[in-house]
Amino acid sequence: MTPTTEQAALVVNSGSRRGAAAFEDAHRMLLERGVDVVEAFGVSDPARLRETVEQAVERGRRLIVVGGGDGTFSSVVDVLAGTDVTLGVLPLGTANDLARTLELPLDLAAACDTVANGKVVDIDVGRIGGTAFLNVASSGLSVEVAQAMSPVLKRRLGPLAYPIAAVPAYRRHTPFTAELTFPLGDHEPVRLEGLLQLAVGNGRFYGGGNAVSQVAGIDDHQLDVYAIPAGRFREHVNIARFFRSGTFVEHPEVLHLRTRAVDLATDHPVRVNVDGEVVATTPVSFTVSPNALDVIVPQHSRAARRDRPGPAGRD
Known part of the structure; x- marks a missing residue:
């Protein structure tokens, strides 16, 4: 079973470098590629990103597609790390270093392709205090x-x-x-x-x-x-x-x-x-x-592999 069979939430930081322009396009492209996006949020206040992701997880979404820059992903990773929720990455920031690390495409359409057709790996999460x-x-x-x-x-x-x-x-x-x-x-x-x-x-x-x-x-x-x-x-x-x-x-x-x-x-x-x-x-x-966060990467990516077993129906 692929991640696209999960009901997904799309959360885009519309304050990121390309976020405001990309929100509607990302929503449409994901639906066109078979991702079951049941709710979508363009968040203009970065302080509300974590809250928005938390609420989506509480409503049972097990695929959270997030669009933004590296600060956006760091701000929500605490919500997802150590859970059975998978992160989909749409790189819309300035540096997009997480995307580079994971060998993700920086083009929006190609990033949506990855969410729809990629593989799930688990990656390490660094911690500074809590x-x-x-x-x-x-x-x-x-x-x-x-x-x-x-x-x-x-x-x-x-x-x-x-x-x-x-x-x-x-x-x-x-x-x-x-x-x-x-x-x-x-x-x-x-x-x-x-x-x-x-x-x-x-x-x-x-x-x-x-x-x-x-x-x-x-x-x-x-x-x-x-x-x-x-x-x-x-x-x-x-x-x-x-x-x-x-x-x-x-x-x-x-x-x-x-x-x-x-x-x-x-x-x-x-x-x-x-x-x-x-x-x-x-x-x-x-x-x-180690292996604290599930994330979707391209099939060809060698940046990480899946080491810990996933929930039933997710491997």
Whole structure:
């Protein structure tokens, strides 16, 4: 039995980069492809996305198709993780890094095809304290970049908004000191002084297609931790050349560790950006919940597989 046999709810963040224009088209395309969409919501207030998804689940919907950007998916993942509800992804945001990680098409019609004809896999969910995330949580430069990214800049430039916002953010960045400890004892504690950025990745991509590392994945039950020190601009340019491939973590000045749990403390409170939204302040703890979320991916996707048994009629 395929996911399309389930009664589905469509929830689109109409405040996302392409959401307002895509809502009606997505509804029509899903119905045309045989997805049993019994209710559809265009949500203009992002604060109501979680509530809307919660209510759809309470009404018995076992397929929730969500349209929006990475922040949209992170905002609703807590509702779906650990349940028998499947997520369908329509990438309508600026970076669309979850879609890139899952090898999903960015074209709306092709994304609707995937919901109708794809396969169900289960993926890991990262956690920062009690808050779930899918892609990356980070402190330092990324927070300043996120705050410099106006909605107008996102809509006009798409992923190109990231490097443009990074220039003024880099100039005003203040280095910070971090202490990493590992509750599972898989690494010794690490003290890092004068940092530009520290990131903890659950998925593979962030920032519009940059890779957390060359080995990062969303189905490997690991968090990828990297730290880049502050320093000379020329050296940062050299490191940034390898962001797309993730091989920047091989640079001798970059720390890269893999773990299932890490605690982060800093010399002063530092804000944490989670999938494009600033949602926390250090100290914080990170963990990973393996195979916690069912999601539909293309048949050809190798980003994840199904490890845990599904409910009757869903495999």
